[in-house]
Amino acid sequence: MSRQTNRGTESKKMSSELFTLTYGALVTQLCKDYENDEDVNKQLDKMGYNIGVRLIEDFLARSNVGRCHDFRETADVIAKVAFKMYLGITPGITNWSPAGDEFSLILENNPLVDFVELPDNHSSLIYSNLLCGVLRGALEMVQMAVEAKFVQDTLKGDGVTEIRMRFIRRIEDNLPAGEE
Amino acid sequence: MADEALFLLLHNEMVSGVYKSAEHGEVENGRCITKLENMGFRVGQGLIERFTKDTARFKDELDIMKFICKDFWTTVFKKQIDNLRTNHQGIYVLQDNKFRLLTQMSAGKQYLEHASKYLAFTCGLIRGGLSNLGIKSIVTAEVSSMPACKFQVMIQKL
Numbered sequence: 001m002s003r004q005t006n007r008g009t010e011s012k013k014m015s016s017e018l019f020t021l022t023y024g025a026l027v028t029q030l031c032k033d034y035e036n037d038e039d040v041n042k043q044l045d046k047m048g049y050n051i052g053v054r055l056i057e058d059f060l061a062r063s064n065v066g067r068c069h070d071f072r073e074t075a076d077v078i079a080k081v082a083f084k085m086y087l088g089i090t091p092g093i094t095n096w097s098p099a100g101d102e103f104s105l106i107l108e109n110n111p112l113v114d115f116v117e118l119p120d121n122h123s124s125l126i127y128s129n130l131l132c133g134v135l136r137g138a139l140e141m142v143q144m145a146v147e148a149k150f151v152q153d154t155l156k157g158d159g160v161t162e163i164r165m166r167f168i169r170r171i172e173d174n175l176p177a178g179e180e
Numbered sequence: 181m182a183d184e185a186l187f188l189l190l191h192n193e194m195v196s197g198v199y200k201s202a203e204h205g206e207v208e209n210g211r212c213i214t215k216l217e218n219m220g221f222r223v224g225q226g227l228i229e230r231f232t233k234d235t236a237r238f239k240d241e242l243d244i245m246k247f248i249c250k251d252f253w254t255t256v257f258k259k260q261i262d263n264l265r266t267n268h269q270g271i272y273v274l275q276d277n278k279f280r281l282l283t284q285m286s287a288g289k290q291y292l293e294h295a296s297k298y299l300a301f302t303c304g305l306i307r308g309g310l311s312n313l314g315i316k317s318i319v320t321a322e323v324s325s326m327p328a329c330k331f332q333v334m335i336q337k338l
Contacts, residue, residue, distance in 0.1 A: 018256055019187050021226045025219040026194055033201060047197055051189045058185045086186045115226075130190075 016088060020114050027127060037125040044126070048133020056138035059085065067142075071167050072096075074144065075103050078135070078165075087111050091163075101167040110154060110161045118155045126150050131163065143171045184258065184280070191281060194219070195297050213300045220304020221311070228309040231255065241335065244313050245272050252309060257281075270335035274306075275328070282327035295323040299331075306331060 030040045063081050068074040079091045089111060095104040112128045126132075132148040139146045145168040152162035198212045231252065238244045249261035253276075263275035281298050285291055299321035307319045316336040323329040 015184070015187070015255060015258075017230055018223070018227060019190065021223040022187065022190060022194075022219070024226075025222045026190070028222070029198075029215060029219055043197070043201075047193045050196075051186075051193050054189055055186065058183075058189075086183045 016111055017114070020111055023112055023130065024116060027125075031122065031125070037122055041124075041126045041129050044129035045133040045136075048130035048135075049137035050133075051130070052134035052137025052139075053141050055086070055134060056141045059138070071100060071103075071144075074139070075105075075165070079105060082138075095164075103165055104151070105163040105165065107161040107163070113155055113161075116155060123156070126153070127155050128153070128161070135163070135165065140171065143173070145169050145171050188281065188284070191301060192298070194301070199297065213296065216297070216300035217304035217307070220301035220306075221308035222304075223301075224305040224308025224310075225312045226308075227256070227305070228252070228312045232313070238313065241270075241315065242266070244310070244315060245274075245333070248306065248309060249274055256305070270337065272333040272335075274331040274333065276331070277328045279327050279329045282323070282329060286326045288325055290326075292323060292326065295326060295329070296321065299323070299329060303331065306333060 027040070027044070030043055031037075034040050034043065059082055063085065065077055065081060068077060075093050079093050083105075084090050089107060089109065092106040092108075093103055094106055096102070110128060112131070116127065118125060118127065128150065132150065135148040136146060147166045147168060149164055150162070151164045152158040152160055154161050195216060198215050202212050232247075235247075238247065245264060245266070249264050253259065253261050257276075257280040259276075259278070259280070261274045262277045263273075265273045265275070279299075279302075281302065282295060285295070285298070303319040303321050307317055310317050310319075310333070318334045318336065319331060320334075321329055321331050
């Protein structure tokens with residue numbers, strides 16, 4: 001029995017469980033602190049944003065990907081490199097809008113919701129809303145203003161989890177007043 | 181395969197979130213630290229359950245503490261506890277010379293007054309883990325020079 005390799009994969013699994021469990025404890029605490037689900041959703045988005053603006057640096061340092069030339073490349077990098085690196089999953093990319101400025105990330109299984117069930121009195125809670133904030137914050141740091149929102153959620157009974165990403169505009173670098 | 185960086189950022193965000201939303205007086209009376217410690221407690225309970233599903237029964241208290249210092253710490257913080265001391269009467273001191281949650285913060289005395297906020301979650305983690313292994317305890321932490329810190333575990337005899 002090769003115990004060595006068992007330990008290796010076990011500890012990888014365990015550290016993702018650490019994140020999942022910590023996230024669960026966070027959402028539970030937020031539900032206790034804020035009375036309604038909308039406030040919790042907003043708080044998760046804000047926290048995700050703060051994480052995203054820092055995570056992007058870690059991501060760029062580790063992954064060595066160059067600048068993306070268009071939104072399609074961005075989508076690929078998000079799904080195939082970023083999600084894989086941090087959450088160990090590769091979401092599918094579908095439902096491109098005709099203008100190429102909207103797409104969907106399809107997560108067959110969302111590691112954040114392992115062991116989670118939504119109780120009836122929290123039906124409008126977007127449990128994984130942190131992810132939307134992270135995506136928004138990270139992309140803002142690379143000059144893209146985007147909107148991310150959940151349109152399907154396995155916690156609410158849907159078959160898959162779907163995040164809709166919409167490109168709003170490119171953020172121009174603002175030069176300080178007085179410079180040209 | 182959640183990366184360590186992700187957990188670190190989430191943890192730091194949780195600490196700042198708890199303090200930002202703290203009501204007047206909560207910071208002083210330690211409610212924020214309690215909140216963080218309780219979150220760590222829940223996570224520790226869950227984690228130890230998953231982790232020790234298939235391990236053999238522990239011989240005694242010391243065996244459990246060694247498990248926490250070696251396997252548990254390695255899983256959570258990618259390294260072992262550097263030093264375990266005990267008085268064999270229910271008090272254990274776990275010393276980590278390069279505590280993962282503090283390495284990015286400072287390398288010495290700077291920001292020392294804020295260190296306790298970032299240790300509360302981990303204290304709860306240890307307490308929760310021990311609790312589900314049948315040990316009731318009180319866990320505190322002290323830092324004299326970052327990133328080294330000591331966790332003191334006081335076993336409560338029932």
